[in-house]
Amino acid sequence: MLTADYDLLGVESGERILDMGCGFGRHAYEALRRGASVVACDLGFDELKQVRAVAGVMYEQGEIGPPIAIETTNGDVTKLPFSDHSFDRIICSEVMEHIDNDSAALNELGRVLSPGGTIAITIPSRFPEKICWSLSDDYYAPKAVGGHVRIYKKKELMKMISDTGLEPKGHHRVHALHSPYWWLRCIIGPNRPIQDNFLVRTYHQILAWDIEKSPWVTRVLEKILSPLLGKSLVIYASKPLLEAKNVSS
Numbered sequence: 001m002l003t004a005d006y007d008l009l010g011v012e013s014g015e016r017i018l019d020m021g022c023g024f025g026r027h028a029y030e031a032l033r034r035g036a037s038v039v040a041c042d043l044g045f046d047e048l049k050q051v052r053a054v055a056g057v058m059y060e061q062g063e064i065g066p067p068i069a070i071e072t073t074n075g076d077v078t079k080l081p082f083s084d085h086s087f088d089r090i091i092c093s094e095v096m097e098h099i100d101n102d103s104a105a106l107n108e109l110g111r112v113l114s115p116g117g118t119i120a121i122t123i124p125s126r127f128p129e130k131i132c133w134s135l136s137d138d139y140y141a142p143k144a145v146g147g148h149v150r151i152y153k154k155k156e157l158m159k160m161i162s163d164t165g166l167e168p169k170g171h172h173r174v175h176a177l178h179s180p181y182w183w184l185r186c187i188i189g190p191n192r193p194i195q196d197n198f199l200v201r202t203y204h205q206i207l208a209w210d211i212e213k214s215p216w217v218t219r220v221l222e223k224i225l226s227p228l229l230g231k232s233l234v235i236y237a238s239k240p241l242l243e244a245k246n247v248s249s
Helices: 026-033 045-060 102-112 126-135 154-163 178-188 198-213 216-229 242-248
Strands: 016-020 037-042 070-074 087-093 113-124 167-174 232-238
Touching: 016 026, 026 037, 026 045, 026 087, 037 045, 045 070, 087 102, 102 113, 102 154, 113 126, 113 154, 126 178, 126 216, 154 167, 154 232, 167 216, 178 198
Parallel strands: 016 037, 016 087, 037 070, 087 113
Antiparallel strands: 113 232, 167 232
16 A cells, blocks of 8 residues: 555656655555665664565565665664765655654755655645544554654645755645544554454455455545545655755855
8 A cells, every 4th residue: 555656756767765664665665666776764673674575575576676676774764874865766654743853854854865856755634633633642642652743734844845945846645544444443442453343353354455456446435535534645845956056066
């Protein structure tokens, strides 16, 4: 299940991609399939181990091959271990809402993006997120250790992106069917195992079926409902080519 739209991001074969906050690698794998080399970066070692394992299987099965490469790096988005202008594209999915110093994170992402490159930043959409926060304080920090620390307004984050020198290019919402699922989990208790409740368990099975089969009926529902109920907001921005002149001068 992808949150960022790779066509809007402009991913092309042969490019170098940073998947920041890669988790278990859903965005990294799609970039590999499109012929890009990927650096998957996360604070979680277990997540990075799985990304390496799955990418290894992709190589073994011939789904990807040289010169496509994947690296995994344990790193903090506020202090990235990469040189300036290291990446053609960056995906930073569902990370910013966890970061206390989000300005530092945006500055670092802008620093490692190449002039002319693009970035997709995804965050929880304000309306669905506010409902989650109102239903359970176990959903967000400080009760949820490592959980969400803020709810963004779209204009607020877009201004922060602009203040780093990046240029917002567009936005959209996705995953409308996931919002009611999380509202239900917050009502039942977000820390309770999914299998403990029939409604949560059934809804989770429906979402898993949707991800695996992608039936037309859920695609239509997603398209209709996402502008209002989309769980995630995706903002795309680019780094001006003008900076290339400043670098070379």
